Amino acid sequence: MRDLAPEIHRQRLVIEGVPRQPVVASQITSYLQELTGVLQMQPLMVPVTHSSPKFGWAGWIHWETSGAHFYAWDVPKLFFSVDIYTCKPFVAQDAVDFTAKTFEASIVEFKEF
Numbered sequence: 740m741r742d743l744a745p746e747i748h749r750q751r752l753v754i755e756g757v758p759r760q761p762v763v764a765s766q767i768t769s770y771l772q773e774l775t776g777v778l779q780m781q782p783l784m785v786p787v788t789h790s791s792p793k794f795g796w797a798g799w800i801h802w803e804t805s806g807a808h809f810y811a812w813d814v815p816k817l818f819f820s821v822d823i824y825t826c827k828p829f830v831a832q833d834a835v836d837f838t839a840k841t842f843e844a845s846i847v848e849f850k851e852f
Contacts, residue, residue: 749826752851753822755849756842757817757819758811758819768785771809772786777837780827782802783801805824807824809821
């Protein structure tokens with residue numbers, strides 16, 4: 740993929756894993772608030788969450804330099820997926836370690852691009 744805006748820093752990180760137990764709205768809100776501090780981002784709003792009867796929980800936080808989405812499933816299995824996109828550099832491993840610890844994940848995979 741050709742970089743159409745090399746003068747604009749963009750960093751993306753996807754973290755996926757298997758939590759120890761089902762994830763609920765309050766955990767998503769806390770996670771996104773604390774992730775903001777871990778990555779030293781500036782929040783523009785409090786996190787929002789929403790539940791879909793078919794697909795589970797989702798949450799989002801808007802940062803000055805973009806934001807993060809969180810998705811959690813109970814069925815067909817316990818699973819979460821986090822998408823972080825920013826125009827400010829951050830240490831990806833800090834986000835991965837914080838996420839794994841927060842959800843006591845038995846398995847975590849991630850990809851930065």
